[in-house]
Amino acid sequence: MQSAVSVKDLKIAYGDHTVIEKMSIDIAPREFLVLLGPSGCGKSTLLNAIAGLQDITSGEVWISGKNVSWEEPKDRGIGMVFQSYALYPRMSVRKNLSFGLRVAGLPKDEIEARVARTAALLHLDKLLDRRPAELSGGQRQRVAIGRALVREVDVFLFDEPLSNLDAKLRNELRVEIKKLHQRLGNTMIYVTHDQVEALTLADRIAIMRDGVIQQLSSPAEIYRRPANLFVAGFIGAPAMNFVEGRIERGDGPLVFRSKGLTIDLSDYSFRAAVAEGPATLGFRPEHLVLDGAESGLPTILGRVSVVEPMGSDAVVWFDWADQSLSLRLMGDVTLEPGDAVAPGLDIAKASLFGADGSRL
Amino acid sequence: MQSAVSVKDLKIAYGDHTVIEKMSIDIAPREFLVLLGPSGCGKSTLLNAIAGLQDITSGEVWISGKNVSWEEPKDRGIGMVFQSYALYPRMSVRKNLSFGLRVAGLPKDEIEARVARTAALLHLDKLLDRRPAELSGGQRQRVAIGRALVREVDVFLFDEPLSNLDAKLRNELRVEIKKLHQRLGNTMIYVTHDQVEALTLADRIAIMRDGVIQQLSSPAEIYRRPANLFVAGFIGAPAMNFVEGRIERGDGPLVFRSKGLTIDLSDYSFRAAVAEGPATLGFRPEHLVLDGAESGLPTILGRVSVVEPMGSDAVVWFDWADQSLSLRLMGDVTLEPGDAVAPGLDIAKASLFGADGSRL
Amino acid sequence: MADPHPNGPKPVQITAGRIGLYTFLVVAALFFLLPLYTMVVTSLKSMDEIRLGEIFALPARLDFSAWMTAWSGACMGTVCVGIRSGFWNSVAITLPSVALSVFIGAVNGYALSLWRPRGANLLFGLLMAGGLIPYQIFLYPMVRAMANIDLYNSLAGIILVHVIFGLPLVTLLFRNYFVSVPEELCKAARVDGAGFWRIFFEIMLPIAVPMVVVVSMLQFTGIWNDFLLGLVFAGRDNLPMTVQLNNIVNTTMGERTYNVNMAATILTAIVPLAIYFLSGRWFVRGIAAGAVKG
Amino acid sequence: EDKPTIEIMSSWTSGGEAAALNVIKTEFEKRGGVWKDSSIAGFGAADAAFQNRIVAGDAPGAKQGVIGLAAADFVSQGLFNPIDDVAAAGKWADALPKSIQDLISYDGKVYLAPTGAHGESWVFYSKEAFDKAGISQEPKTWDEFFADLDKLKAAGVVPVAWGGQPWQQTKVFNMILLSQVGIDGFLKIYADKDKSEASVEGAKKTLAILGKLRGYVDAGAAGRNWNDATAMLITAKAGVQFMGDWAKGEFTVAGKVPGKDYGCMIAPESKGMVYIADSLWFPKTGNAATDKAQKLLAEVVMDPTVQVEFALKKGSVPMRSDVDKSKLDTCAQKGAELMSADAIVPDQAIVLTPQQVGALDDFVDEYWSGGSDDAGAAAKNFFAIFE
Amino acid sequence: MSIKRKANLSATIALLPTWFVAVAVFIGTMAWSIRLSFTNSTLFPSSIYVGFAQYSKLFSSAKWLASLQNVLIFGVLYVAGCLLLGFLLAAALDRKIRFESAFRTIFLYPYAMSFVVTGLIWQWMLNPTLGIQASVRSLGWESFVLDWVVNRDMAIYALVLAGVWQGAGLVMVIALAGMRGIEAEQWKAARIDGIPVWRIYVSIILPQLGPALAAAGMLLAMGVIKTYDIVVAMTNGGPGNATEVPAKFIMDNLFGRQNLGLATAGATVLVLGVIIAVAPFRYAMHMRGKAKGAA
Numbered sequence A, B: 001m002q003s004a005v006s007v008k009d010l011k012i013a014y015g016d017h018t019v020i021e022k023m024s025i026d027i028a029p030r031e032f033l034v035l036l037g038p039s040g041c042g043k044s045t046l047l048n049a050i051a052g053l054q055d056i057t058s059g060e061v062w063i064s065g066k067n068v069s070w071e072e073p074k075d076r077g078i079g080m081v082f083q084s085y086a087l088y089p090r091m092s093v094r095k096n097l098s099f100g101l102r103v104a105g106l107p108k109d110e111i112e113a114r115v116a117r118t119a120a121l122l123h124l125d126k127l128l129d130r131r132p133a134e135l136s137g138g139q140r141q142r143v144a145i146g147r148a149l150v151r152e153v154d155v156f157l158f159d160e161p162l163s164n165l166d167a168k169l170r171n172e173l174r175v176e177i178k179k180l181h182q183r184l185g186n187t188m189i190y191v192t193h194d195q196v197e198a199l200t201l202a203d204r205i206a207i208m209r210d211g212v213i214q215q216l217s218s219p220a221e222i223y224r225r226p227a228n229l230f231v232a233g234f235i236g237a238p239a240m241n242f243v244e245g246r247i248e249r250g251d252g253p254l255v256f257r258s259k260g261l262t263i264d265l266s267d268y269s270f271r272a273a274v275a276e277g278p279a280t281l282g283f284r285p286e287h288l289v290l291d292g293a294e295s296g297l298p299t300i301l302g303r304v305s306v307v308e309p310m311g312s313d314a315v316v317w318f319d320w321a322d323q324s325l326s327l328r329l330m331g332d333v334t335l336e337p338g339d340a341v342a343p344g345l346d347i348a349k350a351s352l353f354g355a356d357g358s359r360l
Numbered sequence C: 001m002a003d004p005h006p007n008g009p010k011p012v013q014i015t016a017g018r019i020g021l022y023t024f025l026v027v028a029a030l031f032f033l034l035p036l037y038t039m040v041v042t043s044l045k046s047m048d049e050i051r052l053g054e055i056f057a058l059p060a061r062l063d064f065s066a067w068m069t070a071w072s073g074a075c076m077g078t079v080c081v082g083i084r085s086g087f088w089n090s091v092a093i094t095l096p097s098v099a100l101s102v103f104i105g106a107v108n109g110y111a112l113s114l115w116r117p118r119g120a121n122l123l124f125g126l127l128m129a130g131g132l133i134p135y136q137i138f139l140y141p142m143v144r145a146m147a148n149i150d151l152y153n154s155l156a157g158i159i160l161v162h163v164i165f166g167l168p169l170v171t172l173l174f175r176n177y178f179v180s181v182p183e184e185l186c187k188a189a190r191v192d193g194a195g196f197w198r199i200f201f202e203i204m205l206p207i208a209v210p211m212v213v214v215v216s217m218l219q220f221t222g223i224w225n226d227f228l229l230g231l232v233f234a235g236r237d238n239l240p241m242t243v244q245l246n247n248i249v250n251t252t253m254g255e256r257t258y259n260v261n262m263a264a265t266i267l268t269a270i271v272p273l274a275i276y277f278l279s280g281r282w283f284v285r286g287i288a289a290g291a292v293k294g
Numbered sequence D: 001e002d003k004p005t006i007e008i009m010s011s012w013t014s015g016g017e018a019a020a021l022n023v024i025k026t027e028f029e030k031r032g033g034v035w036k037d038s039s040i041a042g043f044g045a046a047d048a049a050f051q052n053r054i055v056a057g058d059a060p061g062a063k064q065g066v067i068g069l070a071a072a073d074f075v076s077q078g079l080f081n082p083i084d085d086v087a088a089a090g091k092w093a094d095a096l097p098k099s100i101q102d103l104i105s106y107d108g109k110v111y112l113a114p115t116g117a118h119g120e121s122w123v124f125y126s127k128e129a130f131d132k133a134g135i136s137q138e139p140k141t142w143d144e145f146f147a148d149l150d151k152l153k154a155a156g157v158v159p160v161a162w163g164g165q166p167w168q169q170t171k172v173f174n175m176i177l178l179s180q181v182g183i184d185g186f187l188k189i190y191a192d193k194d195k196s197e198a199s200v201e202g203a204k205k206t207l208a209i210l211g212k213l214r215g216y217v218d219a220g221a222a223g224r225n226w227n228d229a230t231a232m233l234i235t236a237k238a239g240v241q242f243m244g245d246w247a248k249g250e251f252t253v254a255g256k257v258p259g260k261d262y263g264c265m266i267a268p269e270s271k272g273m274v275y276i277a278d279s280l281w282f283p284k285t286g287n288a289a290t291d292k293a294q295k296l297l298a299e300v301v302m303d304p305t306v307q308v309e310f311a312l313k314k315g316s317v318p319m320r321s322d323v324d325k326s327k328l329d330t331c332a333q334k335g336a337e338l339m340s341a342d343a344i345v346p347d348q349a350i351v352l353t354p355q356q357v358g359a360l361d362d363f364v365d366e367y368w369s370g371g372s373d374d375a376g377a378a379a380k381n382f383f384a385i386f387e
Numbered sequence E: 001m002s003i004k005r006k007a008n009l010s011a012t013i014a015l016l017p018t019w020f021v022a023v024a025v026f027i028g029t030m031a032w033s034i035r036l037s038f039t040n041s042t043l044f045p046s047s048i049y050v051g052f053a054q055y056s057k058l059f060s061s062a063k064w065l066a067s068l069q070n071v072l073i074f075g076v077l078y079v080a081g082c083l084l085l086g087f088l089l090a091a092a093l094d095r096k097i098r099f100e101s102a103f104r105t106i107f108l109y110p111y112a113m114s115f116v117v118t119g120l121i122w123q124w125m126l127n128p129t130l131g132i133q134a135s136v137r138s139l140g141w142e143s144f145v146l147d148w149v150v151n152r153d154m155a156i157y158a159l160v161l162a163g164v165w166q167g168a169g170l171v172m173v174i175a176l177a178g179m180r181g182i183e184a185e186q187w188k189a190a191r192i193d194g195i196p197v198w199r200i201y202v203s204i205i206l207p208q209l210g211p212a213l214a215a216a217g218m219l220l221a222m223g224v225i226k227t228y229d230i231v232v233a234m235t236n237g238g239p240g241n242a243t244e245v246p247a248k249f250i251m252d253n254l255f256g257r258q259n260l261g262l263a264t265a266g267a268t269v270l271v272l273g274v275i276i277a278v279a280p281f282r283y284a285m286h287m288r289g290k291a292k293g294a295a
C-alpha cells in the first residue's frame, strides 16, 4: 500500500548542529501517528519539514505518492494546527477560515459551503463573527483546527495543539480530536510532549530523542515493552520505577539482585539469551500489588512517604533502600505517611534493561 | 484551637462588581487548604486579600490570632508564590532569595544561613548565581517557592504555582510540594484550577464559583459526595456522567427513570426524605462495571465510540440514548469503536441531584 | 526546476521579488542619504565652486578649510572662535537634562502604571495635553517664572525647562512600558517588604534599561538640537552649540559661506549622529522591548 | 572696578558685519569701556531673545536694532534710557540729516544712537552679463530697463536674479514705488497714510511694473536667499538684482570690484533712495555702570572716524553728513550724496508698526506670487494695510 | 485608611512634581494665554479687555486661515507618509536582508539631525534651478519637473517630503520591532494557507501593528502641531501663504510683529482644536483599556 506520508533518509541541520539524523518513517493512509519526545528533540523541526516550512539538508519527503521535497507548503496537500493557534488576530472566525480559500481564488459559494461545513463539524456556527480575542482557549483551538480542515486535504499536521489549554479542556478536546479522526479518516501526524495524549490518540507513537527515533510502535507495545530506558522513563505517569542491580545466575534460573532484593527471572520473557551483568529493573506503579505476601510475589519492603489520592485511584510513594518508589492503588486508600508496606512485584509485567539501556 | 488564618465575612468588590461575597473560612495550623474553581471565580482575589495585596471592601482577615486587615503584606507573616513566578529578572537567584531579608535589614550571616538552608532544601545550591532567564521553568518555580520559604513564616500562599509548567514537571513538583508541606508543617493556602492538584495535595478543598464557596471538605468527600452538580462536574477526569430523569415511586421503593432506564434506588443513601420529581443521576466512569449482567447491577446498553488507552487504564466512551458516557477500565482493553457494551452501575456509589442542583 | 527527483535542500533562486526588494531598499537609502551627501560635498567645496550651483557635483579639490573655520574660526559678533565654544555648553545642558527627565519620566511611568494613585488618569491626560501645545506659547510666562525664582539665564534654569518640556513624551513612553510589566512582580516585592522607592530602584529600573536607552536617545536628540529654549533660557555663558550654529547660518544681511554652514551643521550633529550609529542596535532593541505600544 | 561695562546684543554675525561691529568695539575699549558680546543671528531669534530678556528684567546694556516704530514701542513703555546729554554735547542735530534726527528722538529726547544707513534702492548688475547681452549703458527708465531685460533673456541669461522672500520683495516694491511717486509722494503714503488719487495711481503703476518683472525671473526664485541671487550675478548667470547695498559684501568676498566687475545703480526713474538705518538701543538696566557705558557707547558710535570706518566694513553709508566720503566705494559715495541731500525716504520698518510691516510683506508677497495682474484691486489692498 | 491607599501615599508624593508642572506650567500657561487673548496686548501684556476682537481679527487673517489649512494637510500627509514609508521599509528589512543594520542606520539617522540646515539642503534639492530637477535635466530628461519649494501648490508637499525623510526612520524601527514580535507560527500558518507575502503584510501583520503604529502616530502628531523649524528653514512660510503654519504665525506675532494678543488668541484656538480632536480618541482608548481590564 502507498504511504500517505513518507520521509526518506531525512537530515536537517542548522549549520553544524544536526537536529534530525537520517530519519525514515512511513505513515499509512488514515493512520494517526504521534511524535512524542522531550522539548528540543526535533519534533517541530520534523513536522515543519514535512509541511515544507523548514529547509531540509538532505533526504526526501513524499506525500500521497509524490515527492514534494521542493514543493511550496500550500501545494503539499496538508493542513496544519499550531500550538499557539496562530489565528489571524484581526480577522473574524469566518475570515480566518476562509482567508486561504479566498486567496486561492475559489468561487464564493464553494467557500461559503466549506466554511459552513467545517463550522458545523466543530460547533463553531455561532462564533463565526467573533474575533479570536473574543474566544476562549478551547474555542480558539477549534478554530485553528477548522482552518486546517477547511482546506480539505488528506494529511493533517498538529504541533502540540493542546498544550496551551488547561487540564480540563485538554481532556475534552483530546476526545474530540480522536472522534474527528475516526469520522474523517485523514492521515494525522501529531506532535506532543504529553504522554497521555500520545497514548490515548495514537495508532502508532514515534518516540524521539535528540533527533533520533527511539521506538515506533503501538501505544500498548510502548507502554508494556519499552525499547529502552529512555522510552520506559518517558512514558507513564508517575514514571516507571527503576531499580539498578545485576543479573546473576544463581544456582539455577537467572535472578536479579539489588540492595538485598532477589527476584527470580524465570517468568520474564527475554528477547535474546542473556549473560550475567549489570542491569536495570523497571516496573510500573500498577505492577506492584499491595498485598505482596498473600499473592506469593517477591516483595519490596518500604515505608510510605506521600499519598496522592486522585479520586478513582491513588499513587503511594514509599521509600525503599535509598530511593523513592511509587505504586498505584485503585479506589480509596487508608495508608498514611509512615506506614510500612510490602508490595509484591509481578516480574512478568516488568522490564529489564541492559547496561546500554536497551531492553533485554 | 486558634486558626492559622481566618477570613470573616469578607466582601470584595470592584466598584459595583462584587467579586467575593460575604465569605468566612477558618484554616487550622498546618492545614493544606486548596482553593479550587474555574477561571475568574475570585481565587486570586481572595488570596491577595489574605496577603494584603488587595483592598477589602468589608470584613476581616486574621492571621495567627491577629487581626491583620490593615497590616502591610510584609507584616502579616506570610510568604507567597505566584503563577508567573514573578522572579526579579535582573537579580541572581541568590539575590532573589535574599531581597526580602535585606529589605528587612537582617544581619548578613543570618541572611546567608537562611539562603543556604533554603537552597539546600530545594536543591538550588548550584543555581545561586544564575539569573532567572538562565533557568528552566521548573527551576524558576523552585526559586519562587524558595523566596517564600526563606522568609520563614507560618503561612504560605500559592497562586497556581504549577500551571505554567508542562505535564511531566507539574507531576514532579506536585509531589515535592506535598513533601515540603509534610516536612515543614506550615499552613498552606493553594490556589489552582487543576483538580488533580487539588485532590492530591489538599487536606481540605474549598470549591469556589463566582465568589461563593460551594463545598469545603476533604478531597475524598468532595470526590465521593459532591454537594451539588457544579462540584460534581468540576471534579474528576473524565468528568462524572450525568443522566437526567425523574425520581418516581413505582410499586414499592423509589426508582430513577430516564430514557428507558430504570434504576432501583433502595441502595442509595439519601440525605433526607425525598419526593418524586425531576432529578439528575451522576456516576463516575469507574463506577460502571463492564460486565453489568454478570454482576447483577442495572445495565446501560450502549455502543463504543472512542477508546482512550492510558497505559495503566483506559477510558471507554460509549453512546447511550442521545448522549456520550464514559467508563474506566483497568489494564488492557480490547474494545473497539462500534462494539456493543452493557456496563452495570453501582447505585450505592452514584450521586443524585435534585432540581436545584444540590445533592439528594 | 526541471530536476525530476527533488532531494535535499531546495535550490536557492534569485526571484524578481528579491531584486525588487533590494532595488527598493537601495533607492530608499539613496533618498535618505542624499541630503547628507549634499551637505558633506558642499562643506568640502570652495565658495566659488558653490556659486556655480551644482549641488550634487563632487568637489574639484578637497578643501577642509571650511571645517576648520566652522570649528574654531567662525565669528559670532566680534568673537571668532567657531562653534567649539558651544560644544561643552551643549554637553553641560544635555546630559543633566536627559538624566533628569529620564529619571522623572521613569518614576512617573512606574507610579502611573503600577500604583495608579488617585487622579493618575487625570494627570496623564494633562501631560498629554501639555505635550500637544506649541511650546512657543510657554516662553513668555516661563521667562517670567524663571526670573522670579532666579533661575533665568542659568544652567539650572535651562535644564529645568528641558525637563519640563520633555515630561509628556518621556512619561508616555515609560508608562506604556511599565503597563506591560506583570503586576505580580510588584506584589512579590511588596510581600518581601519593599516600598515604593525600593521596588523602583532595585527591581523596576533595572528591568527598564532598554526603555531608558530609547528614551535617552530620543531626549538627547531633541535637547541637543534645541535652539530656541537654549537661546532664551540658557544665558550668554551657557549658550548651546545650536545657537552658535544659528549665528553662522542664519545671517540676514551678511554674506553667507555655505561651506562653513554645512561643516558647522555636521559638526553640531555629530554627537547625536554618533550615538545613533553606535547604539542604533540598542535603540532598536529597546523599542522591541516594548518602548512603543498602543 | 567701575569701568563702564556693557553687553551688546546684535544680530551682526557674518564676516563683514562682525568686522564693522569690531570698529565700534575697538574704539569703545580704547576709551576705557568693557565690551561683552551677545550675538544672535536672525531677526526673529534676536527679537525673541531680547524681548524675553526684558520680560525677565535682565535687559542687555545695548541692542542693535533698526530705527523705527519697533523701537518706539519700547520707548513709550519707558524701557529705554535717553541719551539726550550725549547728543547735545556731540551736536548730533547739526551732523545728522533732519529726518534722521527726528526719528531718533521721542518727545523731544534722543534715545537711539545711529550707526549707519543702508541704501535699499539699488539695482546691481553683472558687467559680464551686460556685455554678453550687448548692453553698454545703464538704463534710465523702466522702459529701457525692460528692453535690456529682454536682451538679457535673448542672450540666455536669467534677466533678474530674484530673491523670492517676502522682505526682499517688499524692498523691490518700495524702490519702484519711490520711482513712481517721488519722495514726497512716498512719505505721504507711508507717513501720512495718504489715499489720494495720485497715491493710488502711483501704487497701481508700481504694481504694474512689479507684475511685469515676474516674466523675467527664473523658476527657482521663490524662497531664494538674497546672497544666492547675488551669486547668480557673480557667476554671470543672471543680469540684475534688486537689493540693498549690503550685497556688496558678497561681491567683495568673491573678489569682485564695484564699477569693474559689477555695477550699481539707483532704481530707474528714481529721484532718491530708500534707506534703512541701524542704531543702538539703550534699555534701562538699573545699573549705574551700565548707564555710564551706554553714554560712552553712544559717543563712540557717532564719532566721525568710527562712522566712516564702520560704513566701510559694513558696506553702508555713514549717518553723519560731515564726514570724509572719499574712502567710500563708488556705490556708497552715490548713496552718501543722496543722504547728504536728504533725498532719502525711510524703509517701512521705520514708519510702520511691526504689525503693519508684517501686513505689507504679506501684501506684496500675495501679489507677487498670486500671479494676478489686476493692479487696481491690488492697490486697494495695499491701502488697506494702513487701517 | 486602607492598605492600598497607605502604600499609594509614596506614589502620590512621587508624582507631586509632575502635578506641579502639569498644573502650574501647562494649565497656568494656558490660562494666561486665554486671558491675554481677550486683551489688546501688543509688545507686552496689557489689561485692557477687548472681548473677542483678537479672535475676529484672527479669523479674518488670510495667513492664519491658510496656516490652519496647511498644518492640517501637512499633518495628515506627514503622519500618513511616515507611517506608510516606515512600514514599507520595515517590511523590506524584515525579509532577511543583507546589511540590515546598515540600512536601518541610514533610515534612522535623519532623526538625529535638526532642520536648521537640513531644511536648507531640502530647499536646494527641491529648487528647480539647483537641485534634483536641474540634475535630472542635465542627464537628458528635459521635461522633468520637481519644483516643489517654489511652486505655490506644491510647496506644502515639499515640507511633507522633508518631514517624512526625517520621521520615517522612527516608524520603521517601531514597525520592525513589532514585526519581529509577531510569532513565527502565524507566518507558518499563512504559508500553509498559501497567502502571498505582500498579502501577509497587508492583511495579517499590518492590523496587528495597529497599536504600535498608533503610538508612533501619536509621537509624530505631537510634533506636527509644533512644526516650526522645518518651515522656517525651508520656505519661511512661502511662496505666499502656501506653507504658513500656526506655530510660525504665533511665533511671528509673539515677537517680530509684537502682537501678543493675536498670538495668544491663535494659541488658544490651536489648543482648543487639538483637545477637541484628541479627546474622542483618548476617550476611546480609555474605554478600550477599561474593557480590557475587565476581561
Ligand SMILES: Nc1ncnc2c1ncn2[C@@H]1O[C@H](COP(=O)(O)OP(=O)(O)OP(=O)(O)O)[C@@H](O)[C@H]1O
Residues within 6 Å of the ligand: A014, A017, A019, A037, A038, A039, A040, A041, A042, A043, A044, A045, A046, A193
Ligand atoms: N533556527 C534555529 N537555529 C538553530 N537551532 C535551532 C533553530 N530552531 C530550532 N533549533 C534547535 O533544533 C532543535 C529542535 O528544535 P524543535 O523546535 O524541533 O524541538 P521540539 O522537539 O519541537 O521542542 P518543543 O517540544 O520545545 O517544541 C532544538 O535543539 C533547537 O534548539
Ligand SMILES: Nc1ncnc2c1ncn2[C@@H]1O[C@H](COP(=O)(O)OP(=O)(O)OP(=O)(O)O)[C@@H](O)[C@H]1O
Residues within 6 Å of the ligand: B014, B017, B019, B037, B038, B039, B040, B041, B042, B043, B044, B045, B046, B193, E293, E294, E295
Ligand atoms: N482590577 C480589577 N477591576 C475589575 N474587576 C477585576 C479586577 N481584577 C479582577 N477582576 C475581576 O474579578 C474576578 C475575579 O478575578 P480573580 O483574578 O480573582 O479570578 P481567579 O479565580 O484568580 O481566576 P484565574 O483562575 O483566571 O486566575 C474576575 O471576574 C475579574 O474579572
Ligand SMILES: [Mg+2]
Residues within 6 Å of the ligand: A043, A044, A045, A159
Ligand atoms: Mg516544538
Ligand SMILES: [Mg+2]
Residues within 6 Å of the ligand: B043, B044, B045, B159
Ligand atoms: Mg488567578
